[in-house]
Amino acid sequence: MDTVTISLNGREVSGRPGTTVLDLSRQIGVHIPTLCHHPMLKSVGACRVCLVEEVKTGRLLASCVTPISEGMEILVDSPNAVQARRGVLELILSDHPSACVVCSKGNECVLRALAKDHGICDPELDAVRRWRPVEEVNSFIVRDLTKCVLCGRCIRVCQDFEAVGAVEYTDRGYGSHPGTAARTPLEGSECTFCGSCVAICPTDALAERDRLAISSGKTLVAGTCSYCATGCHLNYEVINGQVVAARGVPGSPVNDMSLCVRGHYGQDALSSPERLTEPLIRNGAGSYRTVSWNEAVEETTARLREIVDRHGPGAVGILAGAQCSNEEYYLTARLARAILGTPNVDSIARLLSGAVSPGLEAAFREMRPRVSLERILNADTIVLVAARPDYSHPVVARNIRRAVRHRSSVLIQLDPLKTSLSRFAKIHVREDVERQPEFLSRLMKALVALRLHDEAFVKANVKSANDFLAALTPRPGEEDQPEHIKAIARHMAASRQTVILFGRAVGRATQSYILTRLVADLALLCGQPENLFFLGDGTNVAGAREMGCTPRFFPGLAALDNSTVMTSLHSTWGPRIAAQRGLDALGMIRVAEAGKLKALLFVGADPLAVFPDTERTRKTLLKTDLVVRTGMFPAVGGECAHIVFPAAALPESDGTYVNIEGRVQGMAKVVSAPGSAQPNARFLIDVGGRLGPPMGFVTARDIFDEIRSVLPHWDRLTWADVKKPGGDFPDEPAPVTEGSEKPLFVPYLPPESFPRPQNAPEEFPLRVFPKESPFHPGDGVLSARSRRLAGFIREPIIWMHPADAQKMGLREGIRVVIRSEVGEAAARLALDSDTPESGVIIPQGGPWYMLHRLLPWPEEYCPASIDRLFVAVAAVEE
């Protein structure tokens, strides 16, 4: 039987078996009031507000959990049903504080709306009050459980939707409440402060702390979150031209309804009183004077022209930040190569992700595997190689947790540290990035030895397949790989979908390039290149590469010697284009130190927040002839620029962004930028237009249209489509060279060939293990200005193994100073036996920029050798 027919309010209605009475009635437009029901959650029938009457039996049924059955006769608003519903509501209201006038939930309160609809003012029932203290400990969530109606929405969203499981019904009867494991405070529980429970709470029991404004006169404006490259779709709540909150949208493509702690609570950074509002020019003495936008532009162009005239265009370098729009990256590339004539253009992505991009380009060549976050939900095996999505891309981590929780997917974690995902991992191999190349090499050997790889795919699609497979095949007499590696190989082989995620630690390892190649090899060996994700920093790093904001490519990742691309660029960019390979971010600062680069432009990048070795970078910037910077906030570590332009935030400008899946998502201006702050695009257009012929762009859409004309595979994207939730995907680019769409294995490297980890020098005995914070993604410039994100952990904390601390005579909780070869930083010491011995965990990102102060400039061609950073820790007097 395909359909079930029932009578609903006297109408014959049919639905598929399993449909609930509530769903069927909503489909035909019959309203049934609900409280605990939420369309994104499994119904549990906890509140009984949705009672309806079955006429034949006279029974009252909770419609949200009652499946339809043939011949049912349902009356939604029969006198019995209405009376019962009223009774239920009166009981709920009887022990709910009737202080609606001062409750911040206001018109959004589901309970108040129900009371109003049913005409209940003050239930004449003796209340059994269960007053509970208001919990206002952390900077994100206020829990006032006196207002809790025990609907269990927060519990269901936490357990099923976010798959975190921080809360569950605890205690019984009048004492029951949503509680944590072992009754720890929320701050010490598994809670990630994603805020989904707050967003879904029907009353004010869970509320957002320190909202900028409370008013029912808000407007909702759709947009994208600016904190990372997941590109979550959300609604900004705007009151009086100010973003006061953000909410996930059920059913939106990338993130469904979820946002993370940054998305929900970090938007207050936009309204920070620290925002730069006027352009600044440095006086001789190092003080700054406020100038008009035009004066700052005049000054910039005059001084740039002077430098180009005297030293040539190659003496100028432009570096864009990690949060710019595609349009801004494109303009940056055009300003550099076509207007100034310098090839020195890069984004700070290079600093943040090291040799990952070159590695992936070398492996996949012109093949662009199309990845999708939804694949993680359906993965059978998920492998994390030095990836910590729970901190870097929390919504990606949600998909992983859900796969483990709901599909029993196998999570394999390769990470020296325990993270919040470790408790979901079936196998956690605590190897560090230094040992990971060897590990991956062994894993591939195990896959081939057990004949578990996808030989058909590899032979058909990968260019150097035969040599590579031959090299991996074990020689007679060669010893087996260790058992845990074989176990991982078997898990990967037994799965139809194996998703591999690798993270920023790969980018910042000494062997960044080779590690990337090995991860790519592993994905190819499993026959699943489309299931490989790089979880790098920055909001739009993919866009920076695609737009040619790199010293190595033209827009569209076109080779600099590609004559077809060159011809087409000439028609839009003009006759003079710098087509040689330029300096990358670190190259620029190095050459500037040597005195050969005279001008540095930072577009939306704060140099001391992104370059290692703060002191050396500062000295270099201070002696450079011209440093110009656009930014939202005063510089981290002191202003080094001669001219500073106040920049608009992402929700304050129009633009498009590429997320980690390759979606192009458009964002319309949500609110105006403060003071004279302007989008970076305005800065680039103004400076470019004065140095060369006017560019003729008025809106971001004009630039977007030019990008479409330059990138053939972007041509089908329309402004209207990319602005829809989830945006749109560009086409696969056509391969330029015949056969080069086939990926390539790296020449085989046996496990024994990788260098052994370095020993710690005597004076710096501890290896540094950087650990990201979910509160401070990327360069941390934006999150540091969020009162709530910065307020959760107020001082830097480092972790050591208790045994090491004892040896060094250090006690838990004391203040310490960490010293490296190049700098020092202060912190408070915490002890944890999960810390690797002879190691120290220090926060990466965050408002303290500890790593930048300790990390030396890396060797040439080596992005950052965090795995070779050694420090000493000593107590300081309080």
Add this chain to the structure above:
Amino acid sequence: MASECDITRLAEILGRFQRDRAILIPLLQEVQAVCGYIPPEAIEPVANHAGVFPSEVTGVISFYAQFYTSPRGRNVIKVCRGTACHVRGGRTVLQTVMKCTGIKDGETSEDMRFSLETVACLGACALSPVMVANGRYYGMLNPGRIEAILKDLP
């Protein structure tokens, strides 16, 4: 007393149970049988073993009166506060036990000798007033007998 249930004993207990959420209550009962209560350190390993969230384990522990989250005395005294006992002097029984042990309802003495609980009915109304010490019923109580009974307990 928190070290009563060391992690090696826990591992041995866990090894005797299937990795399935259905074993959660028997598993917790076993942990309590060995340790005398459910120590907070046991919650996470138990949750991982049963494949549930740690908060769910706390949810179960807090729902059932049979589970304890703090160490209990060597002798557990349950005094009946049901109607039949009340009429025949149940309150005096409770007061006497409190006086002799120096603890109140729900407490454990510092020397870990006694834990005291009150229950709604012990189902032995014919013997009222009744109390149970370490599972053994004592009926027709009077203050003198109570003192003697408690004195004999280890």
